[in-house]
Every structure is written in C-alpha cells, then in structure tokens.
Amino acid sequence: MRVCIIALTVGALIAQKSKITSAALAVQDGEFEKALSYLQQAFAQPDLLKPKDMAKGYTLQAQAYMGLLTSSKDPQGILSKYPNLFEEVVISIRKARQYDTSKEYEEELKIVSAQTASLTYLKGFELFQKDKLPEARQHLTWSTELYEQIGQKDFYPPLAIRGLVALQLKDTTNAIADLEKARELAAKKPIQNDPTLPFIYVGLINAYGGRGEGEKAILVATEGRTKFPTDESIRKAELNLYLQQPSLQPQALERFRQEIQREPQNETYLLIYAQLWEKSNPDSAAYYYRKVLEINNENLNAHYNLGAYYVNQAAELSVKYNETKDEKLQQKYFAQMQENFRKALPHLERAHQKLPQDLALLQSLIQVTTYLGMEEKAQEYLRKKNSLQQGKN
Numbered sequence: 540m541r542v543c544i545i546a547l548t549v550g551a552l553i554a555q556k557s558k559i560t561s562a563a564l565a566v567q568d569g570e571f572e573k574a575l576s577y578l579q580q581a582f583a584q585p586d587l588l589k590p591k592d593m594a595k596g597y598t599l600q601a602q603a604y605m606g607l608l609t610s611s612k613d614p615q616g617i618l619s620k621y622p623n624l625f626e627e628v629v630i631s632i633r634k635a636r637q638y639d640t641s642k643e644y645e646e647e648l649k650i651v652s653a654q655t656a657s658l659t660y661l662k663g664f665e666l667f668q669k670d671k672l673p674e675a676r677q678h679l680t681w682s683t684e685l686y687e688q689i690g691q692k693d694f695y696p697p698l699a700i701r702g703l704v705a706l707q708l709k710d711t712t713n714a715i716a717d718l719e720k721a722r723e724l725a726a727k728k729p730i731q732n733d734p735t736l737p738f739i740y741v742g743l744i745n746a747y748g749g750r751g752e753g754e755k756a757i758l759v760a761t762e763g764r765t766k767f768p769t770d771e772s773i774r775k776a777e778l779n780l781y782l783q784q785p786s787l788q789p790q791a792l793e794r795f796r797q798e799i800q801r802e803p804q805n806e807t808y809l810l811i812y813a814q815l816w817e818k819s820n821p822d823s824a825a826y827y828y829r830k831v832l833e834i835n836n837e838n839l840n841a842h843y844n845l846g847a848y849y850v851n852q853a854a855e856l857s858v859k860y861n862e863t864k865d866e867k868l869q870q871k872y873f874a875q876m877q878e879n880f881r882k883a884l885p886h887l888e889r890a891h892q893k894l895p896q897d898l899a900l901l902q903s904l905i906q907v908t909t910y911l912g913m914e915e916k917a918q919e920y921l922r923k924k925n926s927l928q929q930g931k932n
Contacts, residue, residue, distance in 0.1 A: 559592050597638065605651055675700075781795070821848055877911065
C-alpha cells in the first residue's frame with residue numbers, strides 16, 4: 540500500500556511536469572492559448588511542482604501572453620479578451636524570478652521583460668493621452684519596474700510621463716520626484732530627438748509653481764529654455780508661472796519685456812505686460828494697452844482697462860481739485876478731469892457693447908457721462924443699471 544501511494548505521488552508529479560512541457564511545446568508552435576490552458580492546469584496543483592518547474596511555468600506564461608498579443612492582427616481585440624494581460628505578464632515575470640534561484644531562465648525573462656516594458660510604456664502613454672490617469676500610472680509603474688530589471692535604469696521616458704500623470708492627479712510630491720529623476724537621467728544620458736524631454740521641464744515648472752516654490756521653478760525654466768530655446772511649451776509654462784506668482788513681479792516684467800522685444804506685435808504678450816504694470820506703474824500699463832489696440836481695436840480687456848485707467852486718473856484729479864483753494868489750479872484740474880473722462884468714454888462704451896450686464900462698467904459710464912454733461916446718456920445707463928439690479932433681486 541505504501542509503495543502504491545509513493546507511485547501515485549510520483550505519477551502526479553510527472554503529470555504536472557508534463558503539462559509544463561506541453562505548454563513549452565505549444566509556445567514554440569505559436570499556440571499561445573493552448574499553452575495558457577496547460578499552464579492553468581499545472582498551476583492548479585502548485586504543491587506538485589518543484590521550484591524550477593514553477594520558474595519555467597511562469598516564464599512560459601509571460602511568453603504566452605506576450606506572444607498572444609504581439610502575434611495578433613487585432614491586439615486591441617486580445618486586450619479586450621484579456622483585460623488584465625499586462626498585469627498577468629508582470630506577475631508571471633515576478634514569480635518566475637522568485638523561483639528561478641539558479642538563473643536558468645534569466646535570458647528568456649530578460650527578453651520578455653524588455654518586450655513588456657516597451658509595450659506597457661506605450662500603453663501607459665496612450666492611457667495618459669486619453670485622461671485615464673490611474674490606469675496610465677499603473678502601466679508606467681510596471682514599465683519602470685521592468686526597465687530597471689533588465690538593466691535600463693537610465694531609460695527615463697516612463698518616469699517622465701508618470702510624473703506628468705501624478706501632476707494631473709494633484710500628487711505634486713510624487714510628480715516632482717519622478718520628473719526630477721527623469722531630468723537627472725536625461726542630463727546623464729539624453730535620448731536623441733526625445734519628445735518627452737521638454738515636458739519634463741514644463742511639468743517641473745508647473746509643479747514647483749503650484750507649490751509656491753517660484754525660485755526653483757525659475758531655475759528649471761531657465762535650464763529648459765537654454766536646452767530648448769525654440770520650445771513654445773516651456774516658454775508658455777514660464778510666462779504663466781510669472782502671472783500666477785505675485786512675488787515674481789520683477790522677473791515677470793523682465794521676461795515679458797524680452798518676449799515683446801522678440802515679438803513686438805504679439806497682442807497677448809503686450810496685454811499681459813500691460814496688466815503686470817497695473818499696480819506699480821499705471822501710466823506704463825496704459826501705454827501698452829494702447830499698443831494692444833493699435834494691433835487689435837476689438838480687444839475687450841484693453842478697452843475695459845484703458846477706460847478704467849482714464850476714470851482713475853480723473854478721480855485723482857478730483858481729489859486735487861477738492862483739496863486746493865487756488866481757482867487757477869481748480870480750473871486746470873477740472874479741464875484735465877474732463878479730458879480724461881472724454882478719453883475714457885469710447886473705451887467704456889466699446890467694453891459695454893460686449894459686456895452689457897457688467898454693473899461696474901455701467902456705473903463708470905454713468906459717472907463719465909454725468910461729468911461730461913451728457914444727461915440723456917447718463918439716464919440711459921442709469922435705467923440699464925436699475926433694470927439689471929431689479930432683475931437680480
């Protein structure tokens with residue numbers, strides 16, 4: 540009876556091992572689904588397999604899944620049928636390495652790992668473009684792990700894209716960690732014509748800027764512009780940084796001055812430059828708003844802000860008018876007030892045409908037309924204002 544039990548056990552071991560052998564032959568013949576079926580049967584009783592059999596089986600499982608995907612004329616159909624294919628491959632590679640203590644299958648695992656690393660990177664990038672961010676992050680993590688296993692720790696694109704994914708997921712700490720690592724690796728071993736490299740700088744500018752670390756963001760932007768002087772995405776990220784960080788006002792003025800020197804007819808940069816001057820030098824702001832209108836007389840922001848500028852100038856003169864007792868000075872200030880109101884009116888009217896429900900704008904128009912003695916116009920704007928306020932109440 541004892542001999543019989545031992546014989547049955549040996550027979551079971553041989554039977555399970557034969558399934559591994561059958562899977563190996565099926566993989567060689569390109570019959571990948573058959574191979575997966577044999578392996579499923581073999582792994583159903585793992586206690587009957589030796590570690591080296593497990594190592595071989597998991598290596599074959601990774602090969603079978605990847606063979607199924609890469610040999611198919613319809614890879615999307617395969618991924619639909621096997622939605623966890625990449626995860627199964629990664630798990631198989633991990634387990635194969637765990638059991639392969641003698642490194643017998645090291646070469647096969649390197650080949651299938653390299654193949655999987657590339658495809659999971661491409662899939663992660665595709666998911667990133669489709670805004671499927673958690674899935675993208677997972678695939679890029681697998682890719683990074685596999686590239687490290689095959690000795691390509693300096694291949695930084697998966698890290699770069701994963702950093703951008705983390706940034707969109709508001710995980711700023713991990714975003715900076717990935718992007719900084721990618722930047723470091725790229726500096727040591729750059730990839731020719733790599734399209735992801737400029738986005739490392741864009742991501743870091745946005746990440747540091749979002750965390751309020753403006754000086755770090757500027758250093759990254761400066762390096763990025765030096766390496767990619769014609770890249771628009773880095774320039775735009777840097778310029779946007781200056782607009783979001785009030786503490787960077789001096790640097791912002793200098794950078795936009797440079798941009799205007801480079802593109803003197805750039806309406807957007809002129810407008811931003813004017814807005815940057817608003818608090819510290821309203822006269823300079825007005826100068827550049829007028830420059831904007833020379834390029835595009837329909838620019839709403841320029842009309843609105845230039846109208847407000849002239850109203851504010853008149854208000855300052857009004858204070859001086861009321862403070863002095865000198866009649867000649869009063870006449871001078873009054874004339875200057877009227878002149879500023881006359882200059883403000885066409886800009887405010889243009890802005891009102893596009894923003895008919897802006898109450899602050901209507902109030903300015905009432906004030907200006909009243910001071911200019913345009914009673915009918917003043918009453919018209921007053922009726923509009925009252926009507927809007929009644930509608931809101």
